[in-house]
Amino acid sequence: MLFALTPPASRSYHWCVMELSRRRFAQVAGTALAGGRLAGQQTPITAQQVIDRVGNAGSPDGIKAGDAGATVTGIAVTAMATMDVLARAAREKANLLITLEPVFFGAGDAPLAGDPVCAAKREFIRHNGMVIWRFSDYWRARKPDPFAAGLARTLAWTPYRTGDDPFRYEVPELTIGALSDVLLKRLNARAGIRVVGDPRTQVRRITLLPGSTPLSAMLKALPECDVVIAGETREWESVEYAQDTVASGQKKGLIMVGRVLSEEPGMNLCAEWLKTLVPEVPVRWIPAGDAYWRPAV
Protein backbone atom coordinates (compact mmCIF):
# COMPACT_ATOMS: atom_id res chain seq x y z
CA MET A 1 0.00 0.00 0.00
CA LEU A 2 1.40 3.38 -0.97
CA PHE A 3 0.94 6.52 1.04
CA ALA A 4 0.42 10.09 0.01
CA LEU A 5 3.55 11.70 1.33
CA THR A 6 1.91 14.67 2.96
CA PRO A 7 4.49 16.22 5.25
CA PRO A 8 3.57 17.58 8.66
CA ALA A 9 3.73 21.36 8.41
CA SER A 10 6.30 21.72 11.16
CA ARG A 11 8.65 19.28 9.54
CA SER A 12 9.09 20.76 6.09
CA TYR A 13 12.86 20.51 6.42
CA HIS A 14 12.66 16.75 6.78
CA TRP A 15 10.22 16.60 3.97
CA CYS A 16 12.81 18.24 1.71
CA VAL A 17 15.41 15.76 2.89
CA MET A 18 13.07 12.92 2.10
CA GLU A 19 12.28 14.23 -1.37
CA LEU A 20 15.98 14.67 -2.13
CA SER A 21 16.61 11.23 -0.71
CA ARG A 22 14.02 9.68 -2.97
CA ARG A 23 15.67 11.20 -6.00
CA ARG A 24 19.05 10.02 -4.80
CA PHE A 25 17.52 6.60 -4.19
CA ALA A 26 16.50 6.39 -7.86
CA GLN A 27 20.11 7.01 -8.83
CA VAL A 28 21.46 4.51 -6.32
CA ALA A 29 18.92 1.90 -7.35
CA GLY A 30 19.84 2.42 -10.98
CA THR A 31 23.51 1.95 -10.22
CA ALA A 32 22.80 -1.16 -8.22
CA LEU A 33 20.76 -2.64 -11.02
CA ALA A 34 23.41 -1.85 -13.61
CA GLY A 35 26.42 -3.21 -11.80
CA GLY A 36 25.51 -4.75 -8.48
CA ARG A 37 23.47 -7.69 -9.63
CA LEU A 38 25.96 -8.95 -12.19
CA ALA A 39 28.79 -8.62 -9.72
CA GLY A 40 26.69 -10.34 -7.04
CA GLN A 41 27.08 -7.52 -4.58
CA GLN A 42 25.30 -4.36 -3.55
CA THR A 43 26.72 -0.94 -2.92
CA PRO A 44 27.43 -0.84 0.83
CA ILE A 45 25.25 1.53 2.79
CA THR A 46 25.85 2.74 6.34
CA ALA A 47 23.28 3.22 9.09
CA GLN A 48 23.74 6.98 8.84
CA GLN A 49 23.09 6.90 5.11
CA VAL A 50 19.83 5.00 5.68
CA ILE A 51 18.82 7.53 8.35
CA ASP A 52 19.66 10.47 6.11
CA ARG A 53 17.62 8.96 3.33
CA VAL A 54 14.58 8.55 5.59
CA GLY A 55 14.93 11.90 7.30
CA ASN A 56 15.42 12.45 11.00
CA ALA A 57 12.79 14.15 13.12
CA GLY A 58 15.02 14.73 16.13
CA SER A 59 14.21 13.81 19.72
CA PRO A 60 13.14 11.19 20.69
CA ASP A 61 14.17 9.83 17.30
CA GLY A 62 17.83 9.02 16.93
CA ILE A 63 20.50 6.36 17.31
CA LYS A 64 20.29 4.85 20.81
CA ALA A 65 23.14 2.34 20.45
CA GLY A 66 25.74 1.35 17.92
CA ASP A 67 27.93 3.06 15.34
CA ALA A 68 26.26 5.28 12.75
CA GLY A 69 29.06 4.42 10.34
CA ALA A 70 28.43 0.66 10.47
CA THR A 71 27.70 -0.98 7.13
CA VAL A 72 24.11 -2.17 7.10
CA THR A 73 23.62 -5.87 6.27
CA GLY A 74 19.86 -5.82 6.76
CA ILE A 75 17.14 -3.78 8.44
CA ALA A 76 14.63 -5.00 11.02
CA VAL A 77 11.62 -2.88 11.98
CA THR A 78 9.62 -3.34 15.19
CA ALA A 79 7.33 -1.52 17.60
CA MET A 80 9.44 -2.48 20.63
CA ALA A 81 13.10 -3.54 20.49
CA THR A 82 12.96 -6.31 23.08
CA MET A 83 15.83 -8.82 23.40
CA ASP A 84 13.68 -11.38 21.64
CA VAL A 85 13.33 -9.06 18.65
CA LEU A 86 17.06 -8.22 18.70
CA ALA A 87 17.98 -11.90 18.77
CA ARG A 88 15.72 -12.68 15.81
CA ALA A 89 17.17 -9.72 13.90
CA ALA A 90 20.71 -10.94 14.62
CA ARG A 91 19.86 -14.45 13.43
CA GLU A 92 18.52 -12.98 10.21
CA LYS A 93 21.64 -10.81 9.75
CA ALA A 94 19.76 -7.54 10.16
CA ASN A 95 22.08 -5.20 12.05
CA LEU A 96 20.08 -1.95 11.76
CA LEU A 97 17.11 -2.20 14.07
CA ILE A 98 14.43 0.47 13.78
CA THR A 99 12.15 0.72 16.80
CA LEU A 100 9.10 2.82 17.57
CA GLU A 101 9.29 2.51 21.36
CA PRO A 102 12.39 2.90 23.55
CA VAL A 103 15.10 0.24 23.65
CA PHE A 104 16.48 1.06 27.13
CA PHE A 105 13.30 0.84 29.18
CA GLY A 106 11.92 4.35 29.22
CA ALA A 107 11.07 7.52 27.37
CA GLY A 108 14.53 8.97 28.00
CA ASP A 109 16.15 5.85 26.49
CA ALA A 110 19.18 6.43 28.71
CA PRO A 111 21.18 3.27 29.50
CA LEU A 112 20.77 2.31 33.17
CA ALA A 113 24.11 2.55 34.97
CA GLY A 114 25.02 -0.63 36.82
CA ASP A 115 21.93 -2.56 35.73
CA PRO A 116 22.77 -6.12 34.63
CA VAL A 117 19.86 -6.48 32.18
CA CYS A 118 20.68 -3.20 30.49
CA ALA A 119 24.40 -4.09 30.42
CA ALA A 120 23.67 -7.49 28.85
CA LYS A 121 21.43 -5.88 26.22
CA ARG A 122 24.11 -3.33 25.36
CA GLU A 123 26.70 -6.07 25.13
CA PHE A 124 24.46 -8.11 22.81
CA ILE A 125 24.06 -5.04 20.57
CA ARG A 126 27.82 -4.38 20.57
CA HIS A 127 28.78 -8.02 20.01
CA ASN A 128 26.47 -8.29 17.02
CA GLY A 129 27.50 -4.95 15.52
CA MET A 130 23.94 -3.68 15.70
CA VAL A 131 22.70 -0.13 15.41
CA ILE A 132 19.45 0.76 17.19
CA TRP A 133 17.57 3.66 15.70
CA ARG A 134 14.45 5.01 17.39
CA PHE A 135 12.00 6.14 14.74
CA SER A 136 8.91 7.47 16.47
CA ASP A 137 7.82 11.08 16.02
CA TYR A 138 8.41 11.15 12.31
CA TRP A 139 6.46 7.98 11.58
CA ARG A 140 3.66 8.99 13.96
CA ALA A 141 3.27 12.31 12.13
CA ARG A 142 2.86 10.65 8.75
CA LYS A 143 -0.42 11.07 6.86
CA PRO A 144 -2.56 9.12 6.49
CA ASP A 145 -1.90 7.70 9.92
CA PRO A 146 0.14 4.53 9.27
CA PHE A 147 -0.86 2.93 12.58
CA ALA A 148 -4.59 3.13 11.86
CA ALA A 149 -4.09 2.11 8.23
CA GLY A 150 -1.80 -0.77 9.23
CA LEU A 151 -4.15 -2.03 11.90
CA ALA A 152 -7.06 -1.91 9.46
CA ARG A 153 -5.09 -3.84 6.86
CA THR A 154 -4.14 -6.53 9.38
CA LEU A 155 -7.83 -6.85 10.25
CA ALA A 156 -8.74 -6.99 6.51
CA TRP A 157 -10.96 -3.92 6.90
CA THR A 158 -9.41 -1.59 4.35
CA PRO A 159 -12.42 -2.03 1.98
CA TYR A 160 -14.74 -0.92 4.81
CA ARG A 161 -13.02 2.42 5.41
CA THR A 162 -15.36 5.40 5.89
CA GLY A 163 -14.39 7.69 3.02
CA ASP A 164 -10.68 8.37 3.24
CA ASP A 165 -10.58 8.47 7.04
CA PRO A 166 -8.05 5.82 8.13
CA PHE A 167 -9.49 5.78 11.66
CA ARG A 168 -13.11 4.87 10.83
CA TYR A 169 -14.63 1.71 9.36
CA GLU A 170 -18.08 0.26 8.77
CA VAL A 171 -17.81 -3.50 8.85
CA PRO A 172 -20.50 -6.18 8.45
CA GLU A 173 -22.37 -6.35 11.75
CA LEU A 174 -20.90 -8.63 14.40
CA THR A 175 -20.99 -8.92 18.19
CA ILE A 176 -18.36 -7.42 20.48
CA GLY A 177 -17.58 -10.99 21.54
CA ALA A 178 -16.95 -12.09 17.96
CA LEU A 179 -14.96 -8.92 17.29
CA SER A 180 -12.74 -9.65 20.30
CA ASP A 181 -12.06 -13.11 18.91
CA VAL A 182 -11.15 -11.63 15.52
CA LEU A 183 -8.66 -9.30 17.23
CA LEU A 184 -7.26 -12.14 19.30
CA LYS A 185 -6.58 -14.17 16.19
CA ARG A 186 -5.43 -11.50 13.74
CA LEU A 187 -3.14 -9.72 16.20
CA ASN A 188 -1.76 -12.97 17.66
CA ALA A 189 -2.80 -11.76 21.09
CA ARG A 190 -2.52 -13.71 24.32
CA ALA A 191 -3.88 -11.90 27.40
CA GLY A 192 -3.35 -8.32 26.24
CA ILE A 193 -6.92 -7.70 25.06
CA ARG A 194 -9.38 -6.13 27.53
CA VAL A 195 -12.98 -5.30 26.74
CA VAL A 196 -15.63 -2.94 28.16
CA GLY A 197 -19.20 -3.74 27.10
CA ASP A 198 -21.60 -6.60 26.62
CA PRO A 199 -20.10 -9.34 24.39
CA ARG A 200 -23.56 -9.80 22.80
CA THR A 201 -23.83 -6.19 21.63
CA GLN A 202 -24.01 -5.92 17.84
CA VAL A 203 -21.58 -3.41 16.34
CA ARG A 204 -20.86 -2.11 12.87
CA ARG A 205 -19.19 1.31 13.07
CA ILE A 206 -15.63 1.00 14.40
CA THR A 207 -13.07 3.67 15.24
CA LEU A 208 -9.40 2.76 15.62
CA LEU A 209 -7.27 4.59 18.19
CA PRO A 210 -3.92 2.78 18.04
CA GLY A 211 -1.13 3.59 20.49
CA SER A 212 -1.75 5.46 23.70
CA THR A 213 -4.59 7.95 23.39
CA PRO A 214 -6.00 10.67 25.68
CA LEU A 215 -9.58 11.16 26.86
CA SER A 216 -10.15 13.83 24.20
CA ALA A 217 -9.77 11.19 21.47
CA MET A 218 -12.34 8.94 23.16
CA LEU A 219 -14.82 11.82 23.70
CA LYS A 220 -14.68 12.49 19.99
CA ALA A 221 -14.69 8.87 18.82
CA LEU A 222 -17.19 6.92 20.89
CA PRO A 223 -20.30 9.13 20.39
CA GLU A 224 -19.84 8.67 16.62
CA CYS A 225 -19.29 4.92 16.45
CA ASP A 226 -20.35 1.63 18.02
CA VAL A 227 -17.02 0.43 19.31
CA VAL A 228 -13.55 1.90 19.72
CA ILE A 229 -10.53 -0.34 19.29
CA ALA A 230 -7.71 1.33 21.20
CA GLY A 231 -4.14 0.46 22.09
CA GLU A 232 -4.11 1.70 25.67
CA THR A 233 -6.14 4.31 27.53
CA ARG A 234 -6.35 5.11 31.24
CA GLU A 235 -8.78 3.34 33.52
CA TRP A 236 -10.04 6.52 35.22
CA GLU A 237 -10.44 8.36 31.90
CA SER A 238 -11.53 6.70 28.64
CA VAL A 239 -12.35 3.39 30.30
CA GLU A 240 -14.79 5.05 32.71
CA TYR A 241 -16.27 7.03 29.82
CA ALA A 242 -16.88 3.80 27.92
CA GLN A 243 -18.40 2.20 31.02
CA ASP A 244 -20.74 5.17 31.43
CA THR A 245 -21.68 5.09 27.75
CA VAL A 246 -22.75 1.47 28.17
CA ALA A 247 -24.57 2.20 31.47
CA SER A 248 -26.51 5.01 29.81
CA GLY A 249 -28.12 2.35 27.62
CA GLN A 250 -26.10 2.76 24.45
CA LYS A 251 -25.15 -0.43 22.64
CA LYS A 252 -21.44 0.32 22.50
CA GLY A 253 -18.07 -0.82 23.73
CA LEU A 254 -14.33 -0.32 24.01
CA ILE A 255 -11.67 -2.87 23.22
CA MET A 256 -8.08 -2.21 24.30
CA VAL A 257 -5.60 -4.48 22.56
CA GLY A 258 -2.45 -3.11 24.18
CA ARG A 259 -0.16 -0.36 23.01
CA VAL A 260 2.44 -2.50 21.27
CA LEU A 261 -0.02 -4.90 19.61
CA SER A 262 -1.93 -1.90 18.24
CA GLU A 263 1.21 -0.24 16.89
CA GLU A 264 2.91 -3.26 15.38
CA PRO A 265 0.93 -3.31 12.07
CA GLY A 266 1.94 0.33 11.55
CA MET A 267 5.57 -0.73 11.82
CA ASN A 268 4.91 -3.45 9.26
CA LEU A 269 3.86 -0.65 6.89
CA CYS A 270 7.04 1.17 7.87
CA ALA A 271 9.09 -1.87 6.84
CA GLU A 272 7.29 -2.00 3.49
CA TRP A 273 7.94 1.69 2.91
CA LEU A 274 11.63 1.28 3.77
CA LYS A 275 11.92 -1.53 1.23
CA THR A 276 11.14 1.00 -1.48
CA LEU A 277 13.52 3.55 -0.01
CA VAL A 278 16.50 1.29 0.78
CA PRO A 279 16.61 -1.42 -1.87
CA GLU A 280 20.27 -2.27 -1.19
CA VAL A 281 19.54 -4.49 1.82
CA PRO A 282 16.73 -6.77 3.00
CA VAL A 283 14.13 -5.06 5.19
CA ARG A 284 11.92 -7.14 7.46
CA TRP A 285 9.28 -6.52 10.11
CA ILE A 286 9.84 -8.35 13.40
CA PRO A 287 6.83 -7.91 15.71
CA ALA A 288 7.51 -7.94 19.45
CA GLY A 289 4.26 -9.86 20.10
CA ASP A 290 1.88 -9.73 23.04
CA ALA A 291 3.92 -9.36 26.24
CA TYR A 292 1.02 -10.47 28.42
CA TRP A 293 -0.28 -13.85 29.53
CA ARG A 294 -2.64 -14.94 32.26
CA PRO A 295 -2.82 -18.14 34.31
CA ALA A 296 -5.33 -20.75 33.21
CA VAL A 297 -8.38 -20.49 35.46
Place this chain on the structure above:
Amino acid sequence: MTANEVVERIRKNIGIPWNEKSYRDTFKVGDPNTEVKGIATTFMATLDLIQRARAAGLNFVITHEPTFWSDRDTVSELANDPIYKFKVDYCARNKMVVWRYHDHIHSRPPDLIWVGLVRSLGWQDRQTSGSRNRFTFPETTLGALAADIQRRMNVRALRVVGDPSAKVSSAAVGMGYNIPRATPDVDVVIGGENPEAGGPFDDTEYILDAAYFGRNKGQIVLGHAISEEPGMEDCANWLRTFVTEVQIQFIRAGEPFWSPKA
Protein backbone atom coordinates in the same frame (compact mmCIF):
# COMPACT_ATOMS: atom_id res chain seq x y z
CA MET B 1 -27.14 15.13 58.43
CA THR B 2 -25.97 16.81 55.21
CA ALA B 3 -23.22 15.62 52.86
CA ASN B 4 -21.18 18.61 53.90
CA GLU B 5 -21.52 17.63 57.57
CA VAL B 6 -20.24 14.14 56.72
CA VAL B 7 -17.19 15.68 55.04
CA GLU B 8 -16.66 18.02 58.00
CA ARG B 9 -16.64 15.01 60.27
CA ILE B 10 -14.13 13.21 58.03
CA ARG B 11 -11.87 16.26 58.24
CA LYS B 12 -12.18 16.28 62.02
CA ASN B 13 -11.38 12.58 62.38
CA ILE B 14 -8.67 12.13 59.79
CA GLY B 15 -5.81 12.97 62.15
CA ILE B 16 -3.77 15.00 59.66
CA PRO B 17 -4.04 18.64 58.58
CA TRP B 18 -6.46 19.08 55.68
CA ASN B 19 -4.81 20.16 52.44
CA GLU B 20 -7.09 22.97 51.26
CA LYS B 21 -5.30 22.98 47.92
CA SER B 22 -6.42 19.46 47.03
CA TYR B 23 -8.46 19.73 43.85
CA ARG B 24 -9.31 16.05 44.11
CA ASP B 25 -11.01 15.80 47.50
CA THR B 26 -13.99 18.03 46.69
CA PHE B 27 -17.67 17.72 45.77
CA LYS B 28 -18.14 16.67 42.14
CA VAL B 29 -21.91 16.34 41.82
CA GLY B 30 -24.94 17.66 43.70
CA ASP B 31 -25.66 20.06 46.52
CA PRO B 32 -23.40 19.58 49.57
CA ASN B 33 -26.34 20.61 51.75
CA THR B 34 -28.43 17.66 50.60
CA GLU B 35 -29.69 15.55 53.49
CA VAL B 36 -27.89 12.20 53.41
CA LYS B 37 -30.05 9.08 53.42
CA GLY B 38 -27.10 6.76 53.17
CA ILE B 39 -23.46 6.64 52.07
CA ALA B 40 -21.89 4.42 49.42
CA THR B 41 -18.09 4.15 49.33
CA THR B 42 -16.55 2.93 46.11
CA PHE B 43 -13.51 2.95 43.85
CA MET B 44 -15.09 5.02 41.08
CA ALA B 45 -18.37 6.90 40.68
CA THR B 46 -19.32 5.31 37.39
CA LEU B 47 -22.88 5.86 36.19
CA ASP B 48 -23.60 2.20 36.91
CA LEU B 49 -22.32 2.59 40.47
CA ILE B 50 -24.39 5.73 41.05
CA GLN B 51 -27.49 3.89 39.76
CA ARG B 52 -26.85 0.96 42.11
CA ALA B 53 -26.21 3.26 45.07
CA ARG B 54 -29.53 4.99 44.43
CA ALA B 55 -31.31 1.62 44.17
CA ALA B 56 -29.85 0.75 47.59
CA GLY B 57 -31.24 4.01 49.03
CA LEU B 58 -27.82 5.65 49.31
CA ASN B 59 -27.74 9.19 47.93
CA PHE B 60 -24.18 10.17 48.92
CA VAL B 61 -21.34 8.52 47.00
CA ILE B 62 -17.79 8.76 48.33
CA THR B 63 -15.52 7.83 45.44
CA HIS B 64 -11.78 7.32 45.26
CA GLU B 65 -11.43 8.11 41.58
CA PRO B 66 -13.05 10.67 39.24
CA THR B 67 -16.68 11.00 38.21
CA PHE B 68 -16.18 12.84 34.91
CA TRP B 69 -13.29 10.91 33.39
CA SER B 70 -10.29 13.02 34.32
CA ASP B 71 -8.20 13.61 37.43
CA ARG B 72 -9.49 17.15 37.78
CA ASP B 73 -13.06 16.22 36.81
CA THR B 74 -12.80 18.98 34.23
CA VAL B 75 -16.26 19.49 32.76
CA SER B 76 -15.75 22.73 30.80
CA GLU B 77 -15.43 20.84 27.50
CA LEU B 78 -18.23 18.39 28.24
CA ALA B 79 -21.37 20.57 27.97
CA ASN B 80 -22.43 18.95 24.69
CA ASP B 81 -21.32 15.43 25.49
CA PRO B 82 -24.34 13.09 25.54
CA ILE B 83 -22.95 10.86 28.29
CA TYR B 84 -22.07 13.86 30.46
CA LYS B 85 -25.60 15.19 30.07
CA PHE B 86 -27.08 11.79 30.87
CA LYS B 87 -24.96 11.37 34.03
CA VAL B 88 -25.57 14.91 35.29
CA ASP B 89 -29.32 14.67 34.59
CA TYR B 90 -29.54 11.32 36.34
CA CYS B 91 -27.79 12.68 39.43
CA ALA B 92 -29.91 15.86 39.49
CA ARG B 93 -33.18 13.96 39.07
CA ASN B 94 -32.27 11.59 41.88
CA LYS B 95 -30.61 14.22 44.10
CA MET B 96 -27.35 12.25 44.18
CA VAL B 97 -24.23 13.81 45.69
CA VAL B 98 -20.68 12.70 44.86
CA TRP B 99 -17.56 13.62 46.81
CA ARG B 100 -14.08 12.40 45.97
CA TYR B 101 -11.85 11.03 48.71
CA HIS B 102 -8.45 10.42 47.20
CA ASP B 103 -5.52 12.45 48.46
CA HIS B 104 -6.36 12.31 52.15
CA ILE B 105 -7.21 8.62 52.31
CA HIS B 106 -3.71 8.00 50.89
CA SER B 107 -1.88 10.47 53.13
CA ARG B 108 -3.56 9.61 56.45
CA PRO B 109 -1.72 6.94 58.45
CA PRO B 110 -2.33 4.19 57.68
CA ASP B 111 -3.22 4.70 54.01
CA LEU B 112 -6.48 2.75 53.88
CA ILE B 113 -6.16 2.04 50.15
CA TRP B 114 -2.84 0.37 50.87
CA VAL B 115 -4.31 -1.52 53.82
CA GLY B 116 -7.06 -2.86 51.55
CA LEU B 117 -4.63 -3.93 48.84
CA VAL B 118 -2.32 -5.80 51.22
CA ARG B 119 -5.31 -7.49 52.85
CA SER B 120 -6.78 -8.61 49.56
CA LEU B 121 -3.39 -9.97 48.46
CA GLY B 122 -3.32 -11.82 51.79
CA TRP B 123 0.18 -10.53 52.40
CA GLN B 124 -0.16 -8.85 55.83
CA ASP B 125 2.59 -11.10 57.24
CA ARG B 126 4.90 -10.91 54.26
CA GLN B 127 5.97 -7.29 54.53
CA THR B 128 9.73 -6.78 54.91
CA SER B 129 10.99 -4.49 57.61
CA GLY B 130 13.01 -2.29 55.28
CA SER B 131 10.40 -0.82 52.99
CA ARG B 132 6.62 -0.59 53.08
CA ASN B 133 6.10 -1.81 49.54
CA ARG B 134 8.50 -4.79 49.69
CA PHE B 135 7.31 -8.32 50.43
CA THR B 136 9.03 -11.69 50.69
CA PHE B 137 7.45 -15.13 50.56
CA PRO B 138 8.43 -18.80 50.26
CA GLU B 139 9.87 -19.49 46.82
CA THR B 140 7.23 -20.23 44.19
CA THR B 141 6.91 -19.83 40.43
CA LEU B 142 5.65 -16.67 38.74
CA GLY B 143 2.83 -18.75 37.25
CA ALA B 144 1.71 -20.08 40.64
CA LEU B 145 2.00 -16.64 42.25
CA ALA B 146 -0.09 -15.05 39.50
CA ALA B 147 -2.71 -17.81 39.71
CA ASP B 148 -2.97 -17.32 43.47
CA ILE B 149 -3.42 -13.55 43.09
CA GLN B 150 -5.93 -14.04 40.28
CA ARG B 151 -8.02 -16.26 42.54
CA ARG B 152 -7.70 -14.21 45.73
CA MET B 153 -8.48 -10.89 44.08
CA ASN B 154 -11.00 -12.33 41.64
CA VAL B 155 -9.45 -10.70 38.56
CA ARG B 156 -10.80 -11.43 35.10
CA ALA B 157 -8.33 -9.40 33.02
CA LEU B 158 -5.09 -10.02 34.92
CA ARG B 159 -1.98 -9.48 32.79
CA VAL B 160 1.37 -11.07 33.57
CA VAL B 161 4.80 -10.56 31.95
CA GLY B 162 7.75 -12.92 32.34
CA ASP B 163 8.50 -16.64 32.34
CA PRO B 164 5.73 -18.54 34.20
CA SER B 165 8.33 -21.01 35.48
CA ALA B 166 10.61 -18.29 36.92
CA LYS B 167 11.40 -18.93 40.60
CA VAL B 168 10.36 -15.91 42.66
CA SER B 169 10.38 -15.04 46.36
CA SER B 170 10.14 -11.25 46.59
CA ALA B 171 7.84 -8.54 45.27
CA ALA B 172 7.51 -4.77 45.15
CA VAL B 173 3.88 -3.63 45.15
CA GLY B 174 2.25 -0.41 43.98
CA MET B 175 -1.37 0.70 43.84
CA GLY B 176 -3.39 2.58 41.25
CA TYR B 177 -1.45 4.11 38.42
CA ASN B 178 1.79 2.80 39.81
CA ILE B 179 3.80 -0.33 39.34
CA PRO B 180 7.19 -0.10 41.08
CA ARG B 181 10.26 0.12 38.91
CA ALA B 182 11.81 -3.30 38.29
CA THR B 183 15.27 -3.50 39.85
CA PRO B 184 17.87 -6.29 40.21
CA ASP B 185 17.01 -6.82 43.89
CA VAL B 186 13.34 -7.67 43.50
CA ASP B 187 11.78 -10.59 41.61
CA VAL B 188 8.25 -9.42 40.86
CA VAL B 189 6.68 -6.00 40.46
CA ILE B 190 2.94 -5.75 41.03
CA GLY B 191 0.57 -2.82 40.66
CA GLY B 192 -2.62 -1.42 39.24
CA GLU B 193 -1.94 0.19 35.91
CA ASN B 194 1.01 1.55 33.93
CA PRO B 195 1.83 2.63 30.41
CA GLU B 196 2.98 -0.37 28.40
CA ALA B 197 5.87 1.53 26.79
CA GLY B 198 7.31 5.02 26.52
CA GLY B 199 6.77 5.89 30.19
CA PRO B 200 9.40 7.10 32.65
CA PHE B 201 10.45 3.47 33.12
CA ASP B 202 9.14 0.61 31.02
CA ASP B 203 8.70 -2.36 33.33
CA THR B 204 7.16 -4.46 30.57
CA GLU B 205 10.18 -4.30 28.28
CA TYR B 206 12.58 -4.67 31.20
CA ILE B 207 10.86 -7.82 32.47
CA LEU B 208 10.76 -9.34 28.98
CA ASP B 209 14.48 -8.72 28.55
CA ALA B 210 15.36 -9.92 32.04
CA ALA B 211 13.48 -13.15 31.25
CA TYR B 212 15.42 -13.47 27.99
CA PHE B 213 18.66 -13.45 29.99
CA GLY B 214 17.29 -16.13 32.32
CA ARG B 215 16.68 -13.88 35.28
CA ASN B 216 13.76 -14.73 37.55
CA LYS B 217 11.57 -11.70 37.02
CA GLY B 218 7.92 -10.94 36.55
CA GLN B 219 5.36 -8.16 36.31
CA ILE B 220 1.75 -8.61 37.41
CA VAL B 221 -0.72 -5.94 36.27
CA LEU B 222 -3.82 -6.13 38.46
CA GLY B 223 -5.86 -3.29 37.02
CA HIS B 224 -6.42 0.08 38.71
CA ALA B 225 -9.82 -0.84 40.17
CA ILE B 226 -8.67 -4.25 41.38
CA SER B 227 -5.72 -2.68 43.22
CA GLU B 228 -7.57 0.20 44.90
CA GLU B 229 -11.17 -0.87 45.36
CA PRO B 230 -10.58 -3.07 48.46
CA GLY B 231 -9.41 -0.02 50.44
CA MET B 232 -12.78 1.65 49.99
CA GLU B 233 -14.28 -1.15 52.09
CA ASP B 234 -11.82 -0.15 54.83
CA CYS B 235 -13.00 3.39 54.24
CA ALA B 236 -16.63 2.35 54.92
CA ASN B 237 -15.56 0.58 58.13
CA TRP B 238 -13.64 3.64 59.26
CA LEU B 239 -16.55 6.01 58.49
CA ARG B 240 -18.86 3.89 60.63
CA THR B 241 -16.72 4.66 63.69
CA PHE B 242 -17.76 8.32 63.63
CA VAL B 243 -20.81 8.55 61.33
CA THR B 244 -23.58 6.64 63.03
CA GLU B 245 -26.64 8.58 61.90
CA VAL B 246 -26.94 7.03 58.43
CA GLN B 247 -26.24 3.66 56.86
CA ILE B 248 -22.87 3.22 55.16
CA GLN B 249 -22.19 0.57 52.51
CA PHE B 250 -19.17 -0.35 50.44
CA ILE B 251 -20.39 -0.95 46.88
CA ARG B 252 -17.97 -2.27 44.30
CA ALA B 253 -17.68 -0.32 41.06
CA GLY B 254 -16.02 -3.55 39.95
CA GLU B 255 -13.41 -4.52 37.39
CA PRO B 256 -14.36 -2.75 34.16
CA PHE B 257 -12.93 -5.40 31.85
CA TRP B 258 -13.47 -8.85 30.60
CA SER B 259 -10.98 -10.57 28.36
CA PRO B 260 -11.48 -12.99 25.45
CA LYS B 261 -10.12 -16.48 26.00
CA ALA B 262 -7.06 -17.17 23.88
